[in-house]
Structure formats: C-alpha cells, structure tokens
Amino acid sequence: MNHIAPGARAGIYHYDAIDRRFVGERVEQFRKQVDRRLAGELTEEEFKPIRLMNGLYLQLHAYMLRIAVPYGVMSAVQLRKLAEIGRTYDKGYGHFTTRQNLQYNWIKLEDTPAILNALADVDMHALQTSGNCVRNVTTDQFVGAAKDEVVDGRVYAEILRQWTTLHPEFTYLPRKFKIAISGAVSDRAAVRVHDVGLLARRNEAGEAGFTFYVGGGLGRSPFIGKLVREWVAEEDFVAYLEAILRVYNQYGRRDNIYKARIKILVHELGLEKFKAEVEEEFARLRGPKYRLDPAIVAEIRTHFAPPPFEELPETSEALARAKAENPAFANWVAVNVAEHKAPGYAIATISLKPPGGIPGDATCDQMDLIADLAERYSFGELRVSHVQNIVLAHVKQDDLFALWQQLDAAGLGTANAGLIGDIIACPGLDYCALANARSIPLAQALSARFADPVRQRTIGELGIKISGCINACGHHHVGAIGILGVDKKGTEFYQITVGGDPTLTTAIGDILGPALTEEETVDAIEAIVEVYLAHRTEGERFLDTLARVGHGPFKERIYAAD
Amino acid sequence: MPLIENGRIGEDAWSFIPDGEPVPNDRPVIISYERWQSDRASFDGRNARLGVRLKSGTLAGAIAPDLDRFALVALEFPKFRDGRGFSTARELRERYGYTGEIRAVGHVIPDQYQFLVRTGFTSVEAPEGTNPTSWANALSEITVAFQPSLDETEPLSLLRRNLGLAG
Amino acid sequence: MPSPDGTLHAITANRLRDGVVVFLAAGGAWVESFADAALLTKAEAEPALAAAKAQADGDQFGVDVYAFEVERADGTAQPVKMRERIRALGPSVRLDLGKQAAA
Numbered sequence: 001m002n003h004i005a006p007g008a009r010a011g012i013y014h015y016d017a018i019d020r021r022f023v024g025e026r027v028e029q030f031r032k033q034v035d036r037r038l039a040g041e042l043t044e045e046e047f048k049p050i051r052l053m054n055g056l057y058l059q060l061h062a063y064m065l066r067i068a069v070p071y072g073v074m075s076a077v078q079l080r081k082l083a084e085i086g087r088t089y090d091k092g093y094g095h096f097t098t099r100q101n102l103q104y105n106w107i108k109l110e111d112t113p114a115i116l117n118a119l120a121d122v123d124m125h126a127l128q129t130s131g132n133c134v135r136n137v138t139t140d141q142f143v144g145a146a147k148d149e150v151v152d153g154r155v156y157a158e159i160l161r162q163w164t165t166l167h168p169e170f171t172y173l174p175r176k177f178k179i180a181i182s183g184a185v186s187d188r189a190a191v192r193v194h195d196v197g198l199l200a201r202r203n204e205a206g207e208a209g210f211t212f213y214v215g216g217g218l219g220r221s222p223f224i225g226k227l228v229r230e231w232v233a234e235e236d237f238v239a240y241l242e243a244i245l246r247v248y249n250q251y252g253r254r255d256n257i258y259k260a261r262i263k264i265l266v267h268e269l270g271l272e273k274f275k276a277e278v279e280e281e282f283a284r285l286r287g288p289k290y291r292l293d294p295a296i297v298a299e300i301r302t303h304f305a306p307p308p309f310e311e312l313p314e315t316s317e318a319l320a321r322a323k324a325e326n327p328a329f330a331n332w333v334a335v336n337v338a339e340h341k342a343p344g345y346a347i348a349t350i351s352l353k354p355p356g357g358i359p360g361d362a363t364c365d366q367m368d369l370i371a372d373l374a375e376r377y378s379f380g381e382l383r384v385s386h387v388q389n390i391v392l393a394h395v396k397q398d399d400l401f402a403l404w405q406q407l408d409a410a411g412l413g414t415a416n417a418g419l420i421g422d423i424i425a426c427p428g429l430d431y432c433a434l435a436n437a438r439s440i441p442l443a444q445a446l447s448a449r450f451a452d453p454v455r456q457r458t459i460g461e462l463g464i465k466i467s468g469c470i471n472a473c474g475h476h477h478v479g480a481i482g483i484l485g486v487d488k489k490g491t492e493f494y495q496i497t498v499g500g501d502p503t504l505t506t507a508i509g510d511i512l513g514p515a516l517t518e519e520e521t522v523d524a525i526e527a528i529v530e531v532y533l534a535h536r537t538e539g540e541r542f543l544d545t546l547a548r549v550g551h552g553p554f555k556e557r558i559y560a561a562d
Numbered sequence: 563m564p565l566i567e568n569g570r571i572g573e574d575a576w577s578f579i580p581d582g583e584p585v586p587n588d589r590p591v592i593i594s595y596e597r598w599q600s601d602r603a604s605f606d607g608r609n610a611r612l613g614v615r616l617k618s619g620t621l622a623g624a625i626a627p628d629l630d631r632f633a634l635v636a637l638e639f640p641k642f643r644d645g646r647g648f649s650t651a652r653e654l655r656e657r658y659g660y661t662g663e664i665r666a667v668g669h670v671i672p673d674q675y676q677f678l679v680r681t682g683f684t685s686v687e688a689p690e691g692t693n694p695t696s697w698a699n700a701l702s703e704i705t706v707a708f709q710p711s712l713d714e715t716e717p718l719s720l721l722r723r724n725l726g727l728a729g
Numbered sequence: 730m731p732s733p734d735g736t737l738h739a740i741t742a743n744r745l746r747d748g749v750v751v752f753l754a755a756g757g758a759w760v761e762s763f764a765d766a767a768l769l770t771k772a773e774a775e776p777a778l779a780a781a782k783a784q785a786d787g788d789q790f791g792v793d794v795y796a797f798e799v800e801r802a803d804g805t806a807q808p809v810k811m812r813e814r815i816r817a818l819g820p821s822v823r824l825d826l827g828k829q830a831a832a
C-alpha cells in the first residue's frame with residue numbers, strides 16, 4: 001500500500017511557523033477590514049479591491065470565494081477541508097476553474113474571515129486569486145510526474161507565489177497579471193496565452209533557466225505571447241520578472257480597462273521598445289539584492305522531492321489482464337491515463353465532465369472520495385488541471401483497475417480526457433455577473449450529444465471551450481472549437497470559432513460565421529464534426545484537417561441554407 | 563489635511579502652492595512639476611526648502627536630473643487603485659539615489675500604508691477625518707514580507723523577511 | 730414589445746453582509762423575493778433608485794443598487810432580461826439552488 005500519513009504531504013509545499021504566522025495575520029487583517037467596511041469606514045469602492053485581493057467577488061446570487069490552489073497541487077487533507085467548508089458555508093459543492101483554483105458560489109461576507117481561518121488550518125488561503133495583482137501561478141498538471149519533464153515547475157511556481165505575495169510595488173497594477181510555467185517538452189500549461197509565459201529549460205551544463213514570453217492573453221483582444229528573452233538564468237529569474245512588472249506598472253494603460261493588460265502595452269510600445277525598457281531595468285536590478293540564491297531554490301526543492309516510489313517493472317500484468325477483461329476500463333485507460341516517468345506508475349485523470357454534467361463542478365462527497373482515493377493510490381496528493389479535471393499523478397499501474405472501479409461507482413469514471421466531451425466552460429450567466437449568455441447549458445447539451453464513448457474516440461482529440469462573455473475565462477479563443485456567448489437584444493446567441501490551439505503552436509480561432517441560437521449551435525457543432533470526419537485522412541486530428549481543407553466546407557454545411 | 567508619519571499623525575511643515583499663486587520665500591513649499599518646468603529660473607537662489615509634486619503619469623526619470631533641488635517629492639495618487647506611485651518612489655530611491663522625503667498625496671488608504679513605506683515613501687497626506695488607528699495598525703498587522711524592498715527587513719529564511727516597521 | 734414608457738421597473742441590490750439578492754418593496758423595505766418587489770413606472774423608478782442608493786450606501790446595507798425592466802405576461806410580472814430572471818430565481822442549471830429552491 002502507498003498509504004502515506006496525511007501529514008507527510010508528498011509534493012506539497014508545507015508551511016512552517018513563519019508562513020503560518022503570515023497567513024494568520026493576513027486573516028486577522030481581513031477580519032478588521034470587513035469590520036471597517038460594515039461600519040462604513042471603508043467605502044465599497046475602497047473595499048472592493050481589498051476583498052478581491054482576498055479572493056472574494058460579488059456575483060449574481062451572492063459572494064463568490066476563489067480559493068488558491070497554488071499551481072493546482074494539493075493534498076488529500078486540503079481537499080477534505082475544502083469539502084468541509086463547502087458543506088458548512090456553501091451549498092455542498094465547489095467549482096474547479098481554468099485557473100486551477102476552486103470557487104464557492106454562495107458565500108456570505110460575514111463568514112469569510114472564518115472560512116479563511118479554516119483554510120489556514122491546512123496551509124491554504126485565497127490571496128491574490130483576484131484583483132489587479134500577480135495571480136496564482138499555474139503550471140502543468142502533470143508536473144513532477146510527466147515522462148517528458150525537464151524542469152520541475154512547482155519549485156519556481158512556489159518561489160513566485162512567495163515572491164509576489166503582498167508585493168509592495170505590484171499590488172495595484174493596471175490590471176490582473178497571470179503567469180504560467182511549463183517545464184516539460186509538451187506545453188500543458190498554455191504558456192503563450194498568459195501575461196508572462198515561462199518555459200523552464202536546461203542548458204548544456206544542465207542548469208535551469210527560462211524562456212520568457214510576454215503579452216499573451218485572451219479576452220477582448222486576444223494576443224499570443226511574444227518571445228522576449230530566450231534564456232534567463234535561474235539566479236536572474238526574479239530580477240527579470242521584477243523588471244517586466246515595473247515596466248508594466250509604469251507604462252501600462254490605466255485609462256481604459258480593456259486596454260490595461262500587458263499585451264496591449266507590448267503591442268502599442270512595440271516588441272523592441274518593450275524589450276529595451278525591460279533590459280534597462282533588468283541591468284540595474286541584476287545585483288545581489290534581487291539575485292535568486294541557489295540555496296533558497298534547493299531548500300524549496302526539498303518540498304517537492306519525489307514520493308517514495310516502489311521499484312516496479314515497466315509494465316503491469318494485472319493492468320493488461322484487467323484491460324482485456326473489461327473494455328470500458330480499457331477505454332478509460334486509453335483515454336484518461338498518461339505515461340509516468342517512474343516505471344510501473346501512471347498518471348490518471350479524473351474527468352469532471354460527465355455527459356450532461358456541469359464542467360468542473362464537484363460535490364463535497366465527491367471531493368471526499370477523491371481525497372480518499374488520492375491517499376490510497378497517489379501518496380495523498382492530487383492536482384487540478386486547467387481543463388477543470390482532477391489528476392492523480394502517481395498511481396501504480398497495478399492499482400488502476402481498483403481506482404477506476406471506485407471512480408466509476410461514484411460517477412467519476414468518464415473516459416473523455418482531451419476528447420470532445422471534455423469541454424471547458426466558464427460559469428457564464430448562471431452565476432457570473434459579467435456574463436452575456438449561459439455557458440453551462442450548452443456544455444451540458446454538447447456533452448450529452450456526444451456521450452457515446454466509441455464515437456468520442458473516433459472523433460479523437462478535439463477541445464471545445466465555451467465562454468459566456470468576451471472576458472474569455474473559458475478560453476474559447478484557443479479551443480479547436482470555441483464558443484462565445486453574446487447577447488443580441490436580450491437573447492442568448494453563440495458565436496463559433498474554429499482552429500484555436502493552446503499548446504506551443506498557439507493559435508487563436510477564427511470566427512466561422514454569424515452567431516446562432518443555443519439549439520442551432522449544438523447542431524452546428526455536430527455538423528462540424530461530421531464534415532471533419534468526412535474529410536479527414538488517416539491520422540489527421542481535427543486541427544490538421546481544418547488546416548488542410550480550410551473553413552469552406554464547414555461554413556457551407558452550417559450556413560448554406562441562408 | 564492630517565499628515566501621517568511613522569504610523570502617527572505628525573506636524574506638517576510644508577504647504578502646497580497651487581499654480582498661479584505667489585510662492586513664499588520664507589517657508590517650505592511644494593510646487594507642481596509643471597510650474598517647475600515653466601518657471602524653474604525663478605527658484606534660483608531660493609533658500610527655503612522646495613518640494614515638487616508629480617502627477618501619477620510623470621515618472622521618476624522626468625525629475626531625476628533636478629532631484630538635488632528638492633527636499634521633498636510628492637507623488638500623486640489620483641485614485642488609490644492607480645499604483646504607479648509605488649514604482650516611481652522605488653525608482654527615485656533605488657535608481658536615482660534620492661534621499662529626501664517622499665510623500666504620498668491624493669487618494670491613499672491605510673490598507674496601502676505598509677506598501678508605501680516598503681517602496682520608499684516617508685509620509686502620507688491622509689484625508690480629513692481619517693481614522694488614525696487604522697494607519698497605526700497598518701504597520702503592525704503583517705510582520706512577514708516575502709521579498710526585499712526599500713525598508714529595513716531582516717532575512718528570516720527562504721524568501722521571507724521580518725518586517726520591523728511598527729514605528 | 731411594450732412601448733418604452735409603458736415598461737415597468739424594479740430595483741435590486743446585493744445585501745452587503747451576505748451578498749443575497751434583494752428587491753425594493755413598496756414602502757422602501759428590502760425583500761428577498763422578486764414577487765414582493767415594487768413595480769414602478771419609469772417616472773417613479775428614477776427618484777426611487779436615487780433614494781434606494783443613498784439609503785443602501787448610507788446604512789452599509791446593500792451594494793450594486795440598480796433598476797431593471799420588468800414585463801407582464803398573463804398577469805404575472807417577470808424580468809425582461811435573462812440575467813435578471815436568473816438573479817431572481819437561481820442558476821438555471823441547478824433548480825435545487827437559490828430562490829427558486831426555497832419557493
């Protein structure tokens with residue numbers, strides 16, 4: 001058995017007395033801020049950025065609290081606490097987001113300090129999950145386990161989490177600031193659609209360093225991050241980022257909320273001028289004060305030491321047998337299980353996208369079950385992926401069948417990771433105050449329409465991403481098929497884009513034609529799939545076929561009648 | 563308006579002279595950066611201390627060549643959410659070696675006080691009727707910092723530092 | 730389409746301390762159910778909104794105070810926009826939650 005005492009928390013940064021002191025003080029500070037707001041000493045205008053900095057939004061029905069899951073990694077103990085909070089202070093469920101966080105939808109302002117206290121008990125907080133500051137840094141959900149990993153992104157994501165915490169200079173930026181790190185050959189963190197995207201690499205001497213992309217982002221004006229520096233050595237990591245943030249804080253636009261992200265600055269200033277400004281700052285900041293001490297990196301790395309893997313043969317006979325006997329399980333393994341770097345282990349994705357379900361939602365009972373399974377099969381650790389699924393990163397191949405049986409019994413055994421049913425959808429108009437249209441009902445209709453597992457595998461790799469407004473929290477621009485909700489004279493309409501790609505070959509999708517109603521949209525997606533299947537040649541993914549045949553056949557099929 | 567210094571309400575020796583009004587020669591005054599640009603010759607030979615007030619869009623580099631003429635630089639926050647002043651202050655200190663007083667003026671809230679001190683501000687002009695306790699508390703509520711800055715901090719371990727700010 | 734001057738309005742806010750959606754009732758009290766909301770003509774809505782804002786602000790009672798359009802169909806009033814319907818009822822994808830569940 002791989003059972004690990006809950007306290008061991010393999011692969012989780014664990015707080016020491018100093019971290020605990022800080023988070024405790026921060027909760028007390030917020031408690032006083034809430035009191036000052038309720039007493040009228042702080043106006044709503046003044047309080048809003050403060051509550052946002054603590055993860056608290058006001059949404060359609062109530063306050064929404066966004067809990068930070070640093071770089072998407074947490075322990076079973078932490079997940080159980082999240083379940084408990086969901087039962088005590090919310091309505092028995094939570095929503096996992098594309099930022100690898102967890103949101104509760106029915107929170108009371110007056111309960112928030114108590115919730116933050118409960119989080120602090122398990123080394124968690126909600127800091128900087130919103131507001132115009134540096135947000136929770138995201139990374140590859142397979143970090144520390146993937147076969148193609150070069151550098152462990154958790155180490156640097158944790159360094160950034162700490163470094164940016166209540167950063168005195170960068171807490172009132174022109175706009176929010178999102179950083180993603182990928183340390184593997186394939187980019188599973190969508191680095192080029194972030195304000196700063198980092199590829200962690202190694203040079204010939206084996207030293208870690210970073211390639212910096214700046215100015216990517218979705219939203220009203222989508223941009224793909226531009227290469228700003230090919231190599232930043234580890235010791236300069238923080239100084240270089242400070243230089244970028246300082247240039248942004250000084251020159252970023254503050255006159256128009258839609259032009260305030262760093263992507264617009266890079267675009268308006270021009271890449272060369274932007275680079276020159278950053279280099280100038282960097283040259284000065286590069287001294288000893290902002291040097292990242294290798295001793296600190298080494299110490300933080302100890303938190304992410306590999307769990308005590310058993311020595312196992314490369315492949316498991318038990319797994320082969322179970323697959324042969326149970327086709328549904330074999331299908332789940334083929335779709336939801338990825339290769340692990342340790343022999344005899346595997347990475348299992350738990351899909352939070354059952355046909356007809358609400359993408360990313362999990363009940364507190366499901367959270368408890370996942371926590372149990374993480375303890376039993378994955379060293380007490382799990383991850384939230386940016387496609388709103390859960391990952392158990394270190395499962396023995398021998399254990400996969402037992403794991404799947406328990407997941408399946410709880411409605412968590414859907415085999416659709418990366419397939420058409422694995423839809424990303426933002427909360428949309430059902431919850432979000434900024435929405436133009438609902439996203440969830442469309443995701444439900446689509447996943448029900450494509451529920452058949454055989455059909456899903458026939459269609460192959462195809463990501464549908466849905467946003468309820470142009471803020472693009474559902475990443476629709478980079479969906480192979482993207483759907484954007486729009487409001488036309490009070491009626492919900494949906495605009496379809498095709499050809500988006502979040503990986504290193506980043507592409508923003510093109511609009512296929514006029515927006516459609518919800519019902520028409522579901523039919524149109526099915527038509528797109530049929531056209532693809534009719535045109536594809538051996539081994540082509542949807543994106544490949546689309547690139548080869550162009551929009552013509554798809555448009556014709558959907559809009560021919562007009 | 564109350565002046566906050568070291569977590570307390572302090573004496574303000576300075577006054578701001580709006581553009582167009584005569585500038586007294588016998589006491590410390592703050593003038594606008596615009597006035598300094600157009601009338602700088604008129605301040606030649608002045609003995610009493612001079613301060614300059616920068617709008618948030620005016621960055622540190624603009625005043626850098628003249629910093630030795632000013633005992634005080636006031637940085638304006640048009641809205642407390644406009645955080646450019648934090649970078650301007652830090653640049654004044656770190657890049658241009660300015661050692662005089664840096665004052666935050668305009669819309670600033672106590673919840674930003676620690677950030678102001680950490681980026682090199684020495685004083686804050688708070689709004690009339692402000693609650694002094696909130697300013698005092700702001701310096702002692704949080705005692706850990708996760709990055710070096712311009713204040714006196716003492717490294718603890720990893721990136722963490724002790725904030726020894728409570729005045 | 731009702732003529733613009735025939736459109737009715739209701740006034741809403743989120744309660745500060747718990748975020749719950751509230752509506753202004755006749756007489757100036759805030760209520761949780763849309764069914765109890767005061768329906769105002771455009772001429773009535775403007776001063777009522779200003780007064781409600783001042784009161785909600787001054788008493789630290791509510792935030793995001795605004796008016797929205799209401800239409801009458803078959804004798805029952807309902808918000809014109811989907812957004813306001815969802816606020817008045819709860820998420821359309823979770824009929825077990827929100828005000829619709831309590832009703």
Ligand code: SF4
Pocket residue numbers: 426427428429432433434435436467468469470471472473474
């Ligand atoms: S994309 Fe728009 S509707 Fe969806 S969660 Fe983001 S802001 Fe809300």
